[in-house]
Amino acid sequence: MAQTVDRVEAARAAFAERDWRRAYELLREAEEASPLDPDDFELMARAALWTENPVASIPLYERAYARQLEAGNTRRAAFIAVDLAHDYGSVKLQRAIGNGWLNRAARLLAEDPDAPEHGYLALERSLIALNRGDYDEALEQGRLAEEIGARHGDKALQVRGMQRQGMVLIERGEIDEGRALLDEASVAATNGELDPYSTVVVYCNTIGACRELAAFDQAGQWTERASAYCDEQGITSFPGMCRVNRAEVMRFTGKLTEAEETAEQAWEELAPWAPRIAAAALYEIGEVRLRLGDLAKAEEAFARADDAGRDPEPGRSLLLLARGRVPAAVASIRRALADPAQGVTARARLLPAAIEILVAANDLDKARAAAEELRELGARFAAPALEAAAEQGDGMVRLAAGDAEQAVAPLRRALRLWQETNAAYDAARTRLLLGQAYRQTGDEDGATHELGAAAAVFDRLGARLDAERAAHLLGREAGTRVTKTFLFTDIVDSTKELERLGDERWAKVLRWHDETLKLAFTTNDGQIVEHTGDGFFVAFDDPRGAIDAAVAVQRAVDGDGRLAGVRIGLHADEATSVASNYHGRGVHTAARIAGLAGPGEIVASRATADAARAPASEPRLAQLKGLDEPVEVVTVAWR
Numbered sequence: 001m002a003q004t005v006d007r008v009e010a011a012r013a014a015f016a017e018r019d020w021r022r023a024y025e026l027l028r029e030a031e032e033a034s035p036l037d038p039d040d041f042e043l044m045a046r047a048a049l050w051t052e053n054p055v056a057s058i059p060l061y062e063r064a065y066a067r068q069l070e071a072g073n074t075r076r077a078a079f080i081a082v083d084l085a086h087d088y089g090s091v092k093l094q095r096a097i098g099n100g101w102l103n104r105a106a107r108l109l110a111e112d113p114d115a116p117e118h119g120y121l122a123l124e125r126s127l128i129a130l131n132r133g134d135y136d137e138a139l140e141q142g143r144l145a146e147e148i149g150a151r152h153g154d155k156a157l158q159v160r161g162m163q164r165q166g167m168v169l170i171e172r173g174e175i176d177e178g179r180a181l182l183d184e185a186s187v188a189a190t191n192g193e194l195d196p197y198s199t200v201v202v203y204c205n206t207i208g209a210c211r212e213l214a215a216f217d218q219a220g221q222w223t224e225r226a227s228a229y230c231d232e233q234g235i236t237s238f239p240g241m242c243r244v245n246r247a248e249v250m251r252f253t254g255k256l257t258e259a260e261e262t263a264e265q266a267w268e269e270l271a272p273w274a275p276r277i278a279a280a281a282l283y284e285i286g287e288v289r290l291r292l293g294d295l296a297k298a299e300e301a302f303a304r305a306d307d308a309g310r311d312p313e314p315g316r317s318l319l320l321l322a323r324g325r326v327p328a329a330v331a332s333i334r335r336a337l338a339d340p341a342q343g344v345t346a347r348a349r350l351l352p353a354a355i356e357i358l359v360a361a362n363d364l365d366k367a368r369a370a371a372e373e374l375r376e377l378g379a380r381f382a383a384p385a386l387e388a389a390a391e392q393g394d395g396m397v398r399l400a401a402g403d404a405e406q407a408v409a410p411l412r413r414a415l416r417l418w419q420e421t422n423a424a425y426d427a428a429r430t431r432l433l434l435g436q437a438y439r440q441t442g443d444e445d446g447a448t449h450e451l452g453a454a455a456a457v458f459d460r461l462g463a464r465l466d467a468e469r470a471a472h473l474l475g476r477e478a479g480t481r482v483t484k485t486f487l488f489t490d491i492v493d494s495t496k497e498l499e500r501l502g503d504e505r506w507a508k509v510l511r512w513h514d515e516t517l518k519l520a521f522t523t524n525d526g527q528i529v530e531h532t533g534d535g536f537f538v539a540f541d542d543p544r545g546a547i548d549a550a551v552a553v554q555r556a557v558d559g560d561g562r563l564a565g566v567r568i569g570l571h572a573d574e575a576t577s578v579a580s581n582y583h584g585r586g587v588h589t590a591a592r593i594a595g596l597a598g599p600g601e602i603v604a605s606r607a608t609a610d611a612a613r614a615p616a617s618e619p620r621l622a623q624l625k626g627l628d629e630p631v632e633v634v635t636v637a638w639r
Helices: 002-016 020-033 038-050 054-070 074-091 095-109 117-131 135-152 155-171 175-190 196-212 216-233 239-252 256-270 275-292 295-307 315-322 326-337 344-360 364-381 384-400 404-420 424-440 444-461 464-474 494-501 503-523 543-560 585-594 606-612
Strands: 480-491 527-531 536-540 566-578 581-583 602-605 620-622 631-635
Touching: 002 020, 002 038, 020 038, 038 054, 038 074, 054 074, 074 095, 074 117, 074 275, 095 117, 117 135, 117 155, 135 155, 155 175, 155 196, 155 344, 175 196, 196 216, 196 239, 216 239, 216 494, 239 256, 239 275, 256 275, 275 295, 275 315, 295 315, 315 326, 315 344, 326 344, 344 364, 344 384, 364 384, 384 404, 384 424, 404 424, 424 444, 424 464, 444 464, 444 527, 444 566, 444 581, 444 585, 464 581, 480 494, 480 503, 480 543, 480 581, 480 585, 494 503, 503 527, 503 536, 503 543, 527 581, 536 543, 543 566, 543 602, 543 606, 566 585, 566 606, 581 585, 585 602, 585 631, 602 606, 606 631
Parallel strands: 566 602
Antiparallel strands: 480 536, 480 566, 527 536, 566 581, 602 631, 620 631
């Protein structure tokens, strides 16, 4: 018995020190020797939730509920019942079981009308109402939760009630009011005013709101902050959720291969216990595959997301369009837009796809109306990505109507906004439209420049169907076949670096990074083809110059020490040169090789390193995305 008491005391101390695994193991051992009291059993369930075994926490919480009830602790039992209602109904999507637990909590609290646990019951009711589109009820329950939290001095309940109201207000279209409440709740999380569970919940909801508002730069920063918090607290079960958010940010910035890998990892981690969130990972996989031109696998991912409870729109409608099934795409997007349960954020996600589909169907009146609605929403949201989509939609409709001159201005504004947000794929698609507009106004030089730039980006990203479309618009005579050594760079974990350094220091480091790399490239006769926010695409006449430039970059970054690292990949091959840009298989191969590199590494195709006589590792075979045959690569020794 004394040994059991010692284990329990040690477990409580471990829990207080955030050593969740040790706390869980000690309490499990103590329970095997002698039944734990209700509070300690609940502690074991919480420790299980924070480890990588969250599936085990639900049956433990059910047993903790029973023990609290047996001990006469009805209020605590009701609190646990609300948690179980959320786990079953909102996370596992077993709504009948979730409703059963919620009704049980309400029954237990019926005879104690002033219990603070009523606030957590209201919080869950608010979420259920929000999910079914009943915004008035969701707002009322959120206010009730905040009021009960304030009256009873429960800071976590008060803040979460405030944040829920902010989420509802945004869905209702009251953007400024909703954002103000979300910001206030976020401050409480970042200042350490909340318990770990509530802190993670606030982070997740803030990230979700940023994504809903198409504020992907902010979503990326909050994702990194949430991941850092989980690392600091030793919480291993929640980063899977953060990975879904990170995958969407990667997709938005054009890191398609990395986005797919991240989403697949999130799916594997979340599927056993959180199918609702795991379904979002499947949807992200579908979106990435759609951009890569792998339509069969995109369809499979969307279907699986649908089965798991995630509406696969607008991805499914865009997939139909990509297959040339325009009438089916129109019917699909119209059904999605007509859904009465959707809020303004869902509508904002659907409208860009609706414009593209309606233009393809030559229904320009409805496409124009959709573009005008998107412009209004973009102005209300004040999110650069939505504003860019609105400008692009306006230009697309004008171009389709034969008014190419009037299409140029909105398309140029869209391009600038996409570039400011590092949305490489969307910027390239805007360039395709802009190139067509220039061609129709008689500016063939401008058209060739924009189409060539778009083709190079699509090749680099591996967006096969878009690359083929760009090549078709360019025409075979528009390009010259050349042999170059192509080099790609990328700052590793740039969003995390921004979070670590802060805006002001990051701006200084990024300026140093850009100037240092440009000097290394120009010194070695490199042609800077494209410069994104955190990376370069450079072409060299010979492999030796490319290797020397890469080594100079790594030595400079290593000597400075302010960045976690830069990855570099290079490959010599043929490509098509168009208006100072390059596209083709060689560019795509070089970009994929860069993705193999880690912080501080230079990875090159073996043939390229051999041609430059560069010291390197033993060769290894790498299967690169979008290529049928594997490529021999080496890591160049530069230290």
